[in-house]
Amino acid sequence: MQTGYESNPTDPIDKMRVLDIKPMRTLKPIFPSQTGASPQSAPFTCVPPMGPFPPGVAPFYPFAFANQSQGASDFENAIPSPVPLNSFRTPQSQYSNGGAGSSKRGRGRPRKDKTGQANFDNSQIVVDDVEDFSNGRKQGGSSQKRAKGPTNLFSVEVNIDDTVNQILRAFKLSGLEPFQQAEGNRDLVGRIILTYNLLRRRVFQISEAKEDDEGGDVRPDLKASSTILTNGVKTNSQKRIGAVPGIEVGDIFFFRLEMCIVGMHAPTMAGIDYLNVKASADDEPLAVSVVSSGAYEDDGEDGDVLIYSGHGGVKKGEMCDQKLVRGNLALEKSLHRANVVRVIRGVKDVMSGTGKIYVYDGLYKIHESWAEKGKGGFNVFKYKFVRVPGQPEAFTLWKSIEQWKAGSGTRIGVILPDLTSGVETLPVSLVNDVDDEKGPSYFTYTSTLRYDKPFDLPIPSPNCSCRGGCQPGDANCPCVQRNGGFLPYNPLGVVLNYKALIHECGPSCLCPPNCRNRMSQAGLKVRLEVFRTKDKGWGLRSWDPIRSGLFICEYAGDVIDTSSAMELGSEHEDFIFDATRMYAPIDYNSDGSPEVPYPLVISSKNSGNVARFMNHSCSPNVFWQPVLRENGDKTYLHVAFFSIGHIPPMQELTFNYGIPKSDKAEQRKKTCLCGSLDCKGYFY
Template identity: 55%
Template structure:
C-alpha cells in the first residue's frame, strides 16, 4: 500500500498531510551515522550529515547548532568554532548506527522502549522504572502523588510471582473487568482506529484496575503502595491484555481524543495512542523518504522539567532532550539525535505535532495533570546556552488555528481564581453564602435571567427520623484518622479496605461505602469521611442554552473523585410531588448506559427519596444525560444504633474544566403513573429522547 506520506515511491510532498492516516511503523534496519566519524577541520561541510540545518532567525546570543565542524583556527582539544560567531563549542561524538531506531518494547506495539542510558532527561525509560525524573531531580508524580525520588531499580514484589495468591486475585479481577466491558476480544479495526466511546472505555478500565490494585496494596505489609506504582502495573496489564486504543502511531489528530482532554497518568496517554513513551517527552516514528527512513516527531509533552517557555497559549518554545543531567553529575551538550533529530526533521517536513502540556494538579501540588492542547507546527529551531551552561536545542511551535480552547482556558480560569480578571457573567460570587468550603459561582452568559427560583442552601441531607440499625453499629477510636490494614471497625465494615484515597478518589465500585459516623472520634480529615468534608473542586452553577441551570467545575476532576452529595430533605414515597423537578429517587431503575460493568448498583435498605426543591445544595443543579460523566454511590454513616444513608456523586471518567456535570436520572417503575416524561436535550449519540 502506498505510504500516506508519499506521492510516489521515493518522494515527499510539501502539500497538506492526511493527519488521520495510520502510518505503518517499521524498524530502521540501517542508518548512516549522522556526523562523520573524524571531521576534517580544513574541509567545508558536506552532505554526509543526515540531519538538516535549523532555520533562523536566531535570537540574540544564540548560535545555529548545525553544521558541527572545526574551523581553520586551532581551537582547544574537543572544540570547534562556528563561522560568523567566533566562539568555541564542543564537537559531538559520532552518532551510533540506529541511534533513533524504535526498538520493540514489551509495552506494546508502537511504544518507544528503554535506552538504558544514564541520561535522565527526556529520554526513553522503561515503563517499570519506579521514579519519573523530570531532568532536574524532581519527581513527575502521577495522579495519586505516587512516586519516590530514588535510584531507578526494578522492585520485586509479590505481584512478580505468578504463583502468588495476590497475582491470582489480580488476574481474576482483570479478566472479570475486561469481560464486563467486552474487552477480552477486541475488534482489531476498532483498536487501530478508535472512536471516543472506545477511548473512554479504555481509560475507565485502566483507572478501575489501577484503583483496585491501589486498594489491595494499601493493606499489604512490607512494601508501600507508592513504591509499587499501581499506575505502571495497571498500564502493563492493559497493554498485555490488548486493552488499548489507537495502537498504530500516526501523524496529527488521534481518533477519539479531543482537544482539551485530560490525563492524570502518563500511562493513560500510552493506552489511547496520544503519546506512546511512558516517560520520554518526545515521541516519534520512522517514515520512509527517498528510499530511506527518517524520524518525524508525532507528539511532545511539556511538563515544566525543562527550560520551556509555554505561558503563551498559542506559541511554545520547547527545549530538546538529553544532556541535562547524568548519573555522574556531569553536564553535557545536547546532541542532534533521537527526539531532537525528529523535531528537526518535522520542522522541514512541516508535519503537525501533538502537544500535551503538563500542568500543576490543584489537588496534589507535586502531581501533574496532562492537557492535550491540540496540533502545533514547528516554525524555527536554534541552539542556546542553558542555565547550567551547556548547549540545548530550542524549537518554536505555533498552534494550528481553528482548534478549541485548551491551555488558554486553563490560564483564564487561573486568573479568575487569583482575582486577576473577573469571571464574565457572574451573578453571585458564592451562592452558598459560605456554607461550603469552596465558593460556588452563579453565572449566566446566555440571557437576562438573574438566577433559579429561591431555595435554602444546605450542605447536608436532612432526615425527619434516622434509620434504625438492626445491629449495634461500630464506631472507631482512631484519633489520627483511620488507616489501611488496621483493626478499626469502620475499616473492617468495608471488607478490611479503605474506600478512598487521601485525595477523595473512590477505590471500590457498586458496594455500600461505610463511612465513620458521629460516634467516631476520628477527625473530619479522616480518609473514611471524604463525603463529609465538603466540596473538593471549585464548582459553578451556570445557565445552559436549553436545559435550564446546570453544574460544572473550574477544576479538573479525576475518575472516581468525589464531587458532592445530593443534599435535601428525605421524604416518604407517598409524599412525592410529581411536579417537583428537584427529586432524587433511588428506587428508579438505571439502564447501564454509562461505561461501567453491567452489574446491579448497590441498593438502599429502604426507598430513599430526596427532595431538594426548598432545601438543597449544588447537586440539585446536575442535569440528566443518557451518556453521563457522573454516577451516584450509596454511602452509610453509622452512629451507635442509628444509620443515615446518603447519596454521593463521583466522576465516571476524567472531566476537564468547564465541562457540564451530568448523571443518569434513571427510569421510574410502571406503577408510578404520576410521573411525566420530559424531553431530553443531552445531545448524546446514545440519547433515548426522554427522561423522567
C-alpha cells in the same frame, strides 16, 4: 546508586564468569497463571457504575449493568478518591501514594521471586510522573494496633491477579482480539483509560491493606500498566501525524501511561515522539507529538505559542551541547515539511501537590528553530510552535481560570461570587452569560441532608475508636470491617472500590473529621460553578480538573416520606431525587433496577445544594453511590456523587436520572437535550 541488592566489596570477583544479561526492553512482568479461575457473582443492592455482572457480560455503568442477588466477589471492590490536602494521612508504604509509586528513578532490574522467575523490582522501575498523596511516612495512627496474620483479609480473600482479570472481563477487554489492531473511538479510548485507573486504584487498595506482608510494596501504577499491555488492551498503536481518533482537544491525563495506551504519545519518559517516513533513499524522522512538562527550559506562557527546548544535553551525568539527532532532528524535519504536531502541556496538579496533569492543547506547527546557550552555558535547540487556528480552547482556558481564582481576571456574567454564602468550604459562582435570567428560584442552601427520622437498624452498630483516623486493613476497626477490610477512599478523596454500599464513620465514632472514612462529610473538593445553559436551564460544572472517581458532592435537601412523594405538586417534580428509581441497562436483558437498603427520596425544592443543578444525560460523566453513616441503632443514608472518568475544567457535570417505579412514569417523560450519541430522546 541504591539498587536493592546487597553487596560485599571484600568478596573476590570471578572475572571468568559469563553473565547472561538481557536488555531492559526484553523483560516482561510475569503474573501467576489464571487457568481455571472463575469469578464468582456478587450481591448487589444499589446503583454502582460497574459489576458484579453475569459471566461474559459486565459493562460499566452507564453503558449497562445488571443485578445479582447471591454470591460474593472481589470485583465489588474497584475505583479512586479526593480529600483536603491538610487531612489526616493514613500510614502508607513507600509505594502507597495512591497507586502511583515513588518518584525515584532506576533501571528496572529484574529480580527473582520465590518461584525463581524473573520479575520487576518495582523500586528500580523508571517512572517520570506520579500521584503524590502523602509523604509516605507513618504518622497519626489508630488507637488500635492493626491485626496481623490470619485476620488480614488481603492474604485470605483477595488476589490481585484475579481482581484485575475480573475488571478486564467486565470492560469486555479480555478474551477478545488485541486492541493493537483497532483504531480508537471515543468510547474505546474512554473504556481503556478507565480500566487502567480502576486496576491501579484497586491494586493500591489491596496493597495498602497488606502491611509488612510479602508483596506489600507492589507498585499499583506499574502493575496496572503491565496488566493492560500484557492483555493487549491498547488502541491507536500505529503512530500517526495529526489528530488521534477518540481524543479531543482539551482532554486531560493524570499519567503519561494513559497517553501511551491510547496512542496519544508513545514514550513514557521522552518528551518528543516521532516516526520514520521514506524520503528518497533514506528514512526521515518526523515529529508527531511533544510533551512540555517543565523538565526543560520551555516557554509556554503564551497560550498559542510554545518555545520548546530540544532533548538531551546530558552525557554521563555531565551537561553538554545538545545534538541534532533523534527527536531534535525530527522536530527540524517537521519544520521544513510543515507537518502538524500534537502538543501536550503539563500543568501542576494542585490537589496532589507534586504531580502533573497533561492537557492536550491541539495541533501546532513549528515556525522556526535556533540554538542558544542554556542556563548551564551549553547549546540548546529551540523550536517555536504556533497553534493551528480554529481549535477549541484548552491551555488558554486553564490560564483564564487561574486568573479568575487569583482575582486578576474577570469572569464574564457573574451574578453571585458565592451562591452558598459561605456554607461550603469553597465558593460556588453563579454565572449567566447566555440570557437575562437573574438566577434560580429562591431556596435555602444546605450542604447535607435533613432527616426528620433516621432509619432503624435491626442490630445496633458499634462505633469505632480510631482517634487518629481509621487505618487500612485494621481488623479491630468496625467501620473498616464493614467495608470488607479496606478503606473505601484514598487520601485524595478518590473512591477506591465500587461496592453496593460505602460505610462511612458515623456521629458516634471517635475518629476526627478529616478521617479518610468521612470523605463525603468533608465538603466540596473542587471549585464548582452554577451556570446558565443554552437550552436546559441551569447546570453545574467545575473550574478545576476532576480525576476519575473523585468525590464531587452529595445530594442535599429534605428527606421525605416515599408514600407522599408522588403527591407533591408539579413544582417539586424537578427537584426530586429518588434512590429507588430503575436504571435501564443497554447490553443485558434485565430490568437493572437498583435496590438501595432504604427507600430514600429527597426534595431539594426548598433547601438543597449544588447537586440540585445537575442535569440528566444519557451518557453521563458522574454517577451516584449510596453512603451509610450509622449511629447506634439508627442509620442515615446519603447519596454521594463521583466522577466516572477524568473531567476537564468547564465541562458540564451530568448523571442519569433513571426511571421512576410508578405507573405514572410515562406521564413524566420529558424531552432529552443531552446531545450525546446515545441519547434516547427523553428522560423522566
